[in-house]
Amino acid sequence: MRIQSGLIRSLLLFIPFAIAGAWSLQRHIDSDQLTVQPVQLRAQGGIGFNLRQATIPVQEIRSGGPPKDGIPSLSNPRMVSAAEATYLRANDRVIGVVLGRETRAYPLAILNYHEIINDRIGELPIAVTYCPLCDSAVVFDRRTSLGELEFGVSGLLYNSNVLMYDRSDTESLWSQLKGEGVSGPGARMKLTVLPMELTTWAAWKNRNPKTTVLSPETGHRRNYQASPYTRYFNQPNLMFPVKPISNSLRLKESVLGVWDDANAIAIPISAFGGKSVQIEKSLGSRKFTVAFDVEDQTIRVIKADVGIQWMNTFWFAWYAFHPETEIAGR
Structure with a gap:
């Protein structure tokens, strides 16, 4: 009986993590098979977010599949030297950032599964963002008149593009491609866009041999060697209106x-x-x-x-x- 009760307790502890994992992988699985069914938000509250003061049409905001934080952003992740980045291939694409004397690379192979990286280069807090559905790469300064923000993935999309949210008490939504807040106190507030380049690892390393690079040791179990969006990239159709x-x-x-x-x-x-x-x-x-x-x-x-x-x-x-x-x- 002790063995059985212990097994039951273990299963009960495991179930929430299994459910969360299934949610977080849902869009990636569907994007590869191209069977995703967009869910239009019809209520004023969008899966935990108050959209009553939204500056974009609420009826055009859609669920991307995973819930809020179902795609987990990273904060202050581990970096390694270029020599240690043996997990990268020459033609792997990276977002490269140069700030002062520091250079840093963020592989899309990792961003496919996290979409936002809250990092700091020197004293500057930055958000490296990537939306696989739009192949859109943008780097923002996280300092705003609301204070220094940390961003997460809301699980919502506008025009097939990720809507970020800030982890403040008010949780404003922010559009990556508009580069501004679209609800809450952050509405219509512009984010400062920072210089970056989207290039290959080989080209970036050649120009910046002292670069550091995002480590795959993120604390999350993901197969960063496999892109879940390969089929989506290789055919002309879009997944969302x-x-x-x-x-x-x-x-x-x-x-x-x-x-x-x-x-x-x-x-x-x-x-x-x-x-x-x-x-x-x-x-x-x-x-x-x-x-x-x-x-x-x-x-x-x-x-x-x-x-x-x-x-x-x-x-x-x-x-x-x-x-x-x-x-x-x-």
Whole structure:
């Protein structure tokens, strides 16, 4: 009887973790099989969030599958040296950040399962964010007029893009691609976007040999060697409704989205004519220079005037949030 009661207690302790694990993996499983069924939020409260003062249409906010924190963001994660990063392959994509004399890389293979990394480089608190559905990479300064924020994954989507939430008492929702709060006290508050590049591990390490890199020892059991979004990336369809839509480019063509306080431009891979080249562009009176690497198929900003901001994403996502955009080469 002691053995049986002990077994029962163990099972009861295990069940909540098993349920949480199933929730956290649901979108990843469905995205690979492309069978996800979007659940539209019809109530004013969105799975634990008060949306009554939302600045985006509540009827267009959807559940991505996992609940709040079902996709666990990371905070102050372990970093290792480039020499220790033997788990990375040369063509693995990373988000690279340079702040002062420090350089740091965040592999998408890990971000696929966590989407937000609350980190600190020197004295600066940053949020490295990645939405696999939009292939969108943006790095934010976590300092705001509400204080220094820590972000989590809400489980909600707007235009197929992750809605973050801040772990304050009010839990405002924040749109990654709008770069601002969309509910609660943070509504309409802009986040400061920091310089970054989306590139390959080999290219980043070659340019930044002293870089540190996010360790796969995150405290979570995930197979970081397998991408749950491979099939989604290899076919043209979207998983969630998006509007507006433009067919000026392939929906999932990779673009560098660049903007200032008055203008926006999309620079697609197709604008480079299949050649490794640098081009200078301007937004109003501000100038910037971008480089395309044909071998890695990456676009990065190498020089920019103050006031220029950028992100990497799919065309459909950039257009949905910047329908007034220009397209380089068109």
